[in-house]
Amino acid sequence: MALLLTACGGATEGAADAGSNRDSETDGVALSNGDSADPTRPCGLLGVPCPADFKCTRLPIQYWANDIWEFCYRASDNAVYVPAGTFIQGCAVAEYEDGAYCQFVVSKKPRAVTTPEYLIQRTPVTVGQYQQCADDDPASCPPFPTPPPEVLAETPYWHDVAVGQMTRISEEGARSYCQWLATQSETRWRLCSESEWEKAARGDCRTLDAEGDLDLCAQRIRTWPWGEGQPTCAYAPNVQDCEYYRDNYAYAMPVGLIDTAASAYGVLDTWGGFPELVADCVPDNEFDTPGYPPTDGSAWLEDCAMNSGVDPPHPIGIARSGGYRNEYSNTIPLSHLRATYPGYAVEQFRCCAEFTR
Numbered sequence: 001m002a003l004l005l006t007a008c009g010g011a012t013e014g015a016a017d018a019g020s021n022r023d024s025e026t027d028g029v030a031l032s033n034g035d036s037a038d039p040t041r042p043c044g045l046l047g048v049p050c051p052a053d054f055k056c057t058r059l060p061i062q063y064w065a066n067d068i069w070e071f072c073y074r075a076s077d078n079a080v081y082v083p084a085g086t087f088i089q090g091c092a093v094a095e096y097e098d099g100a101y102c103q104f105v106v107s108k109k110p111r112a113v114t115t116p117e118y119l120i121q122r123t124p125v126t127v128g129q130y131q132q133c134a135d136d137d138p139a140s141c142p143p144f145p146t147p148p149p150e151v152l153a154e155t156p157y158w159h160d161v162a163v164g165q166m167t168r169i170s171e172e173g174a175r176s177y178c179q180w181l182a183t184q185s186e187t188r189w190r191l192c193s194e195s196e197w198e199k200a201a202r203g204d205c206r207t208l209d210a211e212g213d214l215d216l217c218a219q220r221i222r223t224w225p226w227g228e229g230q231p232t233c234a235y236a237p238n239v240q241d242c243e244y245y246r247d248n249y250a251y252a253m254p255v256g257l258i259d260t261a262a263s264a265y266g267v268l269d270t271w272g273g274f275p276e277l278v279a280d281c282v283p284d285n286e287f288d289t290p291g292y293p294p295t296d297g298s299a300w301l302e303d304c305a306m307n308s309g310v311d312p313p314h315p316i317g318i319a320r321s322g323g324y325r326n327e328y329s330n331t332i333p334l335s336h337l338r339a340t341y342p343g344y345a346v347e348q349f350r351c352c353a354e355f356t357r
Helices: 093-098 100-104 127-136 171-183 194-202 214-220 243-249
Strands: 055-058 070-074 079-082 085-089 111-115 118-121 276-281 317-320 338-341 351-354
Touching: 079 194, 085 194, 085 214, 093 100, 111 194, 118 194, 127 171, 171 276, 171 351, 194 276, 194 317
Parallel strands: none
Antiparallel strands: 055 070, 070 079, 079 118, 085 111, 118 351, 276 317, 317 338
């Protein structure tokens, strides 16, 4: 595969002005034209029809200049469908060849990863969603403390349980929430793998019209969830110098606020906010571990490096996304937004699930 020999350009799509979906009852408008009732009709860039129980859903804005943005959505559990397929995970090829950051982190080496079809929550878990678990099963989802006054001063929406992000809980609490959610339906929810999270945020070769051509796919892989349009306040309004930042959203935005930052699959809030915990751990010897990083979409859970600074020692995990309160956010590609998680409080998270027909 000539993947690492190909300089990586980027998609050239542009986005429309920002739009808010917070007042949208169904978090998007189900298609109403005649074709929408056809179960064989491909949905948007996905190139495949939506599964049963999912609606081919249209964003309430015109996303691209010539396209209406569509994705497969199930409103009952905020689930987005991601078809099976291959994507290029990691840094852009040129970044890997020239950038010290990408070379220093083994898992940032650009590589083809093929995942089965799966589901991902469209937005991070909210305070209200976690509270349902805490009320139903406090042993699994321990009640969480109200943030300290200095945090509440920066997050006035935290008490809005519908849109406030659930933050500052333990990794075990995050995992337990996903497991509890799985008991509420037939969907086997769990924490997302790093590959599932990145694919949902960046799209795959099919959504880039490059299926079967890995070099072309590498050239077109999105730098940011929406494409190559340089980040502005329209995409991540909680970065410095934006209106929302000045209006006390500096700590983190309410979930689902900005439609223009949606990924190819309609997933929101993957850039410019809190780091999100994923299921993977960092191997003890990242540079010499056979099979690492995985290329099948699974989470890496073996031979984990341990943080001995906590009691008991805790596997060093991985968090994705980020960029809030960062004056350099408009220069940070999505592939770079990755941090190790030492076992302290989780900033935010969302759940994924294998999809079975």
